[in-house]
Amino acid sequence: MNLLLSSTINEWTKLRSRKKTVFFLALIALLPFLGLPAVMKLQGGFGIAAIAGSDYPITVLNLLASFVLPLLIFMSAADMFSGEFGDKTIRSVLARPVSRFKIFFAKLIAAFSLVAAGLLLGWISSAIASFFLPHADGLPRALAESALAHAVTALPLFAICAAAVVVAMFFKHASGALAICILVYAAAKLLGFVLPQYAAWLPTAYMDWHELWIGSAATAGRIATVFSYLLGCGIVLSTLGYCAFDKKEV
Amino acid sequence: MNAEIALDIQGLSKTYRNKRGIDDITLQVARGDVYGFFGPNGAGKSTVMKIIAGLIKPDRGHVRLFGHDVGDQYELAMSQAGVLIEKAEAFEYMSGRRNLELAARLYPGLPKTRIDEVLELVGLAASGREKVGHYSLGMKQRLGIACALVSKPKLLILDEPTNGLDIESMVEVRELIKRLAAQERTTFFVSSHLISEMEMICNRIGILHEGKLIREGGMAELLQESGQSLETYFVAQLRIEREGARHESAAVQYH
Secondary structure: OOHHHHHHHHHHHHHHHHHHHHHHHHHHHHHHHHHHHHHHHHHHHHHOOHHHHHOOOHHHHHHHHHHHHHHHHHHHHHHHHHHHOOOOOHHHHHHOOOOOEEEEEEEEHHHHHHHHHHHHHHHHHHHHHOOOOOOOOOHHHHHHHHHHHHHHHHHHHHHHHHHHHHOOOOOOHHHHHHHHHHHHHHHHHHHHHHHHHHHHHHHHHHOOHHHHHOOOOOHHHHHHHHHHHHHHHHHHHHHHHHHHHHHHHO | OOOEEEEEEEEEEEEEEOOOEEEEEEEEOOOEEEEEOOOOOOOHHHHHHHOOOOOOOOOEEEEEOOOOOOOOOHHHHHHOOEOOOOOOOOOOOOEEEHHHHHHHOOOOOOOHHHHHHHHHOOOOOOOOOOOOHHHHHHHHHHHHHHHHOOOOEEEEEEEEOOOOOOOHHHHHHHHHHHHHHHHHEEEEEEOOOOOOHHHHHOOOOOOOOOOOEEEEEEHHHHHHHOOOOOHHHHHHHHHHHHHHHOOOOOHHOOO
C-alpha cells in the first residue's frame, strides 16, 4: 500500500512538473471568467437573463466535461503511457521494487486525480464567477447542486481516462496516441448525433449525466443503471489497460 | 537458497522476432564479486540485463536475486538491487535532484541526506538543481548511476555504465565500482563491450557471443590461460567457436 501511495505521488509529481498540465489547470481556473464578458453581452442583447448566475457553473461544467477535461485526460494518458515507453523513461520507473500492477494503478490514479483537481478548480472558479451574473433567489441551493454535478461527472471521466490509457498502450509515441485519442473521441461524439441508438453504448454519451442528478425527471433506477454501466466500463477498460501494460517489453 | 549468491541465472533463453536473442544462459554471481559480462555489440548482454531487471520476460529459465525469483517475487527481488540499463533515461523536464527524489521515495527508511550523498558521489552536487534537459550526455549517465546507487543496493546491475563518459569520468566510475566493492561489499554485475575495462575492474568474467555464454571464470584464471591479455584470449575463443560451428555445418551438409 505504501509503495502504491509513493508511486502515485511520483506520478503526480511528474504530471505537475509538466508545463502543459499547469497551463490546462490555469485555463480551467480562468475559463469561467473568460466566458463572463460573452455571457454578459448576450444578456444585454436579449434584454433578459439568458444564463442566470445560478446556472452558470453547470454551463461551464458542460464545456469542461465535453472538451477541456477529455483533452487533459488524453494528453496525460499519452505522456504517462506511450510517451514514457517511447522515450524509455519507463525503465527508470519499472526497474524499482514496485510491481507493474502498482505502477499501472499509480499512473491511473494520478491521471484521475488530475481530472478531479480540474473539476474542483472548475467548480470553485465558476461558482465565484457566477456572482458577477444576475441571479434569482436560491443561489446557495444552485451552488450545492452544481457541486454535486461536478462530483458525479468524475465517473464518466474515469471511464474516458481508462479508455484513453488502453488506446495509449498501442502507441510508441505520445503525439500519435494523443491524435488517435482525440479522433476516436470526436468520432464517438459524432456518432451521438448520427446514430444516437448506438452511441448510447459508449461512455462518451454520458458526459452530461450530471443532468440526471440535478433534474427531477430521472428516476433512481435510471441513475443506478447509468452508474453501473459507467463503473463497469471503467473497471473493464482499466483491466484491459493493465493487461497491455503488464505484457509490454521495453 | 544460498545467501552468498547475489545473482543466480538458470537456463535463460529469449528469442526475438528477428531470431536473435540469448540461449540457455546459466551463471552465478557470488556476494562481493565484480562480475564482468563481456561481449561484442549485439551479443545479447542488454537482453540478459533487461530480463534481470524485469523489463522483458524470458521464454525459458529464471533469475533469482538474493534467492528471490524476479518473475514471482519481483518486489522482494528488486528491493536490494540497483539498475542502470543501456543509457540513463531520466525525466528531462525535472531537475537531477527531483529525479533522485522520485527514485528514493520508493525505498522507505532511506535518510534524506542520501540524495546529497549520491549527488556528491557522482560529481553532480553543483548541478543537482538544473533540469536534466540541460545536462550533457556524461552528466545524464552519471545521474543514471546515482539513481541506481540511491537505495544503497547490495547488488548493482550496470549495463555499459561508462557509455558516453569522457576519460576522466570513466576512470571515476571505475574507481567508484572498486571502492564500493571493497568498502561496502557491494556486488556488481557489469556489462561492457570494452574488454580492457573489464580487465581493470572485474574479478570474474563471463564471455557472451551470439547469445551464448562461451566462457566463464575468474579473471586471474582466464588471464593465466590466455598467457597475454584478455583481448587475445577473447579473439582465440571466437576462432574456436567459429571453427566448431563450421565443422558442425559441414557435418550436417555431408549427412
